[in-house]
Structure formats: C-alpha cells, structure tokens
Amino acid sequence: MKTPASISALAAALLLALAPVTASAGPSLMRGPGSGPGPSVADSWSWPLNPRPAVVRGFDPPARPWLSGHRGVDLRAAYDAAPVTSPAAGTVSFVGVVVDRPVITVDHGNGLRSSFEAVRSVLGAGAAVEEGDVLGWILPGHCGPEPCIHWGVRRGEAYLNPMAFVTDLRPSILLPPKDPAPG
Numbered sequence: 001m002k003t004p005a006s007i008s009a010l011a012a013a014l015l016l017a018l019a020p021v022t023a024s025a026g027p028s029l030m031r032g033p034g035s036g037p038g039p040s041v042a043d044s045w046s047w048p049l050n051p052r053p054a055v056v057r058g059f060d061p062p063a064r065p066w067l068s069g070h071r072g073v074d075l076r077a078a079y080d081a082a083p084v085t086s087p088a089a090g091t092v093s094f095v096g097v098v099v100d101r102p103v104i105t106v107d108h109g110n111g112l113r114s115s116f117e118a119v120r121s122v123l124g125a126g127a128a129v130e131e132g133d134v135l136g137w138i139l140p141g142h143c144g145p146e147p148c149i150h151w152g153v154r155r156g157e158a159y160l161n162p163m164a165f166v167t168d169l170r171p172s173i174l175l176p177p178k179d180p181a182p183g
Contacts, residue, residue, distance in 0.1 A: 045087035045165040046131055048116065048151055049077050056148050059161040071159040072115075072152030080147045083134045084119050087165065092127040092135075101142070104135050114162070115152045118142045 047053065053075035062069030090108035097103070098117070105115040106129060121136030129135065138147050153162045163169060 046085070047075075047166050048084050048087050048114075048135075048149065049075055049082060050085070051078060053077060053148075055163070056143050056146065059163060061159055061161075065157075072150050073162050074143055074148050074150050076143070077138050077147040077149065080140060081137045082147060084116050084136050084138060084149055086129040086131055086133045086135055087114060089130045090114075090128075092121075092123050092125055092129060095121050095124055102136075102139060106135065111155045113154050115154075117150045119149060 055073055056076050057070060057074040059073050060070040062071075084104075086106055088106075088108045090106040092104060093107040093113065094103065094105040094115075101117040102120055103115055103117045104119050104121045104123065105113055107113050116135060118139040118141055119136040120139050123129070123135060138149055140147065142148055142150055151162045153160045153165060161169065
C-alpha cells in the first residue's frame, strides 16, 4: 500500500521529469520563426505593414480544424492601397483568388507559409522575395471601410499566431521585490 508521502514523492518526480519537455515545447511555439522545432524570438520577422499596424482582430483558432474561428490576425493599414511587405525571405507559392478575395502566399521554408488577403499583387508563383520586399497592395473590403489585411501563418497544416513572429508573446512574470538593504 502506498502512503500519501510516497504518492507525493512520485508525483513530484513525475512533474520534474516532464518539466523540461513542457518548458521547451510550450514557449517555443509562441514565438517567432526559428530552425528548431519551435520558433525563436532571435529570428523574428518584420511587420508586413509600415508603420507598425494596430491589430483590428486577433488570432482566435477553433478548438477543432473544422470549426469556425479566426486563423490569423487583421492588421489596420495607415492608408488605402498601402504596400504589404514580406515579413521574411521566401518564395511566392500562390497568387490568386480564394472564394472572393485575392490572396498571396509566401513559403518561408521549414514548413512555414504566410498568407495575406485582400492583396493585389503583380508577383507570380515562384518569385523570390526578401524580407521587406513589396508583395502587393491592400484592396478595400476585408475590414469594411478601414484599410486592412488578414495575415495568416501556417506550419504544415497547423495555423500559428502571426503575432508570435513579430512580438514576444511569452507571459510576463512578476518577481518579488528585493529586500531593502539593512539599515
């Protein structure tokens, strides 16, 4: 029969054994792109609009792939027909209309692809782009009267939060105050 102390010790050992896996898998999936299994802040991308845009609608993925949700972010542009730039180097993999919106997709390698809608582009599939190169120009209508784009990022078939590639989304940690110096 196991005692409460032995059960607590077993639970503590299990938590310690799993801690490195949780720590390495969790935050790395919340940051920008990198070469390892998860993204890395050190390799972060640039914003696709200049100046830095406001987020009109945030990332709200569905609980299941077939459910409705918002699989990217909507970014407000400073003006109509603003240029949309590539957030990282890559190759244009798609330019066309999806449903009723013009879309451009850039393959950044390592399974990462970013897509932008509604964007008019003169580029074609196969075009190489560097970070900051103009992909196209915003078309009206995605956010009503406000000029904006929808930016989505995928790794394989999984949608990722695009904000994680341009900002550090790790939670803030409040540390206790330092003890005042003795008198």
